[in-house]
Amino acid sequence: MSTIISVIPGDGIGPEIMTATLRVLDALDAGLEYEFVEAGLAALENTGELIPQETLDSITNRRVLLKGPLTTPVGKGFRSINVTLRKQFDLYANVRPVISMAGTKSHFENIDIITVRENTQGAYLAADSKISDDGETAESKMVVTRHGCERITRYAFELARREGRKKVTIVHKANILKTVSGMFLDVSREVAKKYDDIECEEMIVDACCMKLVMNPWQFDVIVTTNLFGDIISDLCAGLVGGLGLAPGANIGKNAAMFEAVHGSAPDIAGQKIANPCALLLAAAQMLSHLGMEDKAKRLREAIRATLAAADRVTPDVGGSGSTESMADAIIERL
Ligand SMILES: NC(=O)c1ccc[n+]([C@@H]2O[C@H](COP(=O)([O-])OP(=O)(O)OC[C@H]3O[C@@H](n4cnc5c(N)ncnc54)[C@H](O)[C@@H]3O)[C@@H](O)[C@H]2O)c1
Numbered sequence: 212m213s214t215i216i217s218v219i220p221g222d223g224i225g226p227e228i229m230t231a232t233l234r235v236l237d238a239l240d241a242g243l244e245y246e247f248v249e250a251g252l253a254a255l256e257n258t259g260e261l262i263p264q265e266t267l268d269s270i271t272n273r274r275v276l277l278k279g280p281l282t283t284p285v286g287k288g289f290r291s292i293n294v295t296l297r298k299q300f301d302l303y304a305n306v307r308p309v310i311s312m313a314g315t316k317s318h319f320e321n322i323d324i325i326t327v328r329e330n331t332q333g334a335y336l337a338a339d340s341k342i343s344d345d346g347e348t349a350e351s352k353m354v355v356t357r358h359g360c361e362r363i364t365r366y367a368f369e370l371a372r373r374e375g376r377k378k379v380t381i382v383h384k385a386n387i388l389k390t391v392s393g394m395f396l397d398v399s400r401e402v403a404k405k406y407d408d409i410e411c412e413e414m415i416v417d418a419c420c421m422k423l424v425m426n427p428w429q430f431d432v433i434v435t436t437n438l439f440g441d442i443i444s445d446l447c448a449g450l451v452g453g454l455g456l457a458p459g460a461n462i463g464k465n466a467a468m469f470e471a472v473h474g475s476a477p478d479i480a481g482q483k484i485a486n487p488c489a490l491l492l493a494a495a496q497m498l499s500h501l502g503m504e505d506k507a508k509r510l511r512e513a514i515r516a517t518l519a520a521a522d523r524v525t526p527d528v529g530g531s532g533s534t535e536s537m538a539d540a541i542i543e544r545l
Pocket of ligand 1: 454470477
């Protein structure tokens with residue numbers, strides 16, 4: 212029986228890398244059918260809305276979304292589409308793995324770190340944001356809840372256990388942000404006690420950034436709040452050569468969204484040279500989520516082997532190939 216997933220091709224390079232990704236998924240014989248819906252600039256032009264109701268209904272019904280990068284128009288009145296989707300479907304766990312791949316330019320080798328970032332609370336969803344009438348003072352209120360802290364930490368420990376990981380690092384700033392980060396640390400400690408098979412360490416966010424650069428191999432799974440997670444996960448992507456190979460899963464109780472971490476790359480859109488690997492790695496996360504771990508593994512191995520052989524790869528990783536030629540090379544290795 213086939214599974215129907217929602218697909219948003221996206222803006223800019225989105226349709227190019229999505230076409231390549233779906234071709235690879237079809238070659239894997241993953242039994243997927245695609246319900247195409249719109250969001251972002253494409254949707255705004257066609258329907259007058261950034262996220263049409265039809266798209267929201269599709270995600271509600273299909274519960275799994277593969278999403279190309281979206282362009283949020285610059286200007287007042289447009290809230291980030293990604294933040295809106297995360298909030299709307301309560302996609303509380305942002306899971307961003309980074310793994311070193313041979314054949315890519317990076318300062319470090321043998322990196323394998325997963326950052327689990329809280330996605331629905333904290334600085335990015337601050338309440339009562341305003342600037343005073345005289346324009347001199349800006350303020351916004353950061354809110355976290357025990358429930359929010361508990362479920363994200365539990366997600367990280369469960370993921371660590373499921374994937375045979377050894378250690379979870381709780382990253383915080385409880386020494387200064389005594390209430391919001393303090394609550395996250397207190398609750399995380401309580402959760403960690405229930406997972407005595409997994410080592411737990413605590414680290415202040417600034418020290419964590421330094422240690423990630425000095426000795427990234429000491430990290431395994433990192434769990435943290437929204438703002439710190441955003442920064443740390445990009446730092447981790449930088450350790451393995453940048454955003455071109457960074458996928459992200461956004462997991463909630465009733466829906467999950469899988470995407471490349473990079474944006475719509477308007478500077479290269481239409482040139483057919485966008486690297487499809489980040490979206491393909493996101494598709495691998497999706498296959499794992501759908502219980503197809505064997506196919507996810509085959510896909511990751513085919514990507515790894517293609518990059519290592521520099522076979523028909525795109526210019527960003529040193530080749531002279533195209534999005535489609537890279538997909539062909541990956542399909543041949545599946
Ligand atoms: N998840 C998302 O939907 C998402 C994430 C980030 C940015 N955006 C949006 O994307 C637009 C452009 O943002 P930006 O330019 O800051 O970031 P970007 O990630 O789109 O591009 C940054 C640089 O990386 C390159 N790049 C990105 N993806 C690539 C790929 N797959 N292959 C080869 N090169 C690639 C681009 O050519 C560019 O030089 C903005 O409208 C922004 O809002 C969307």
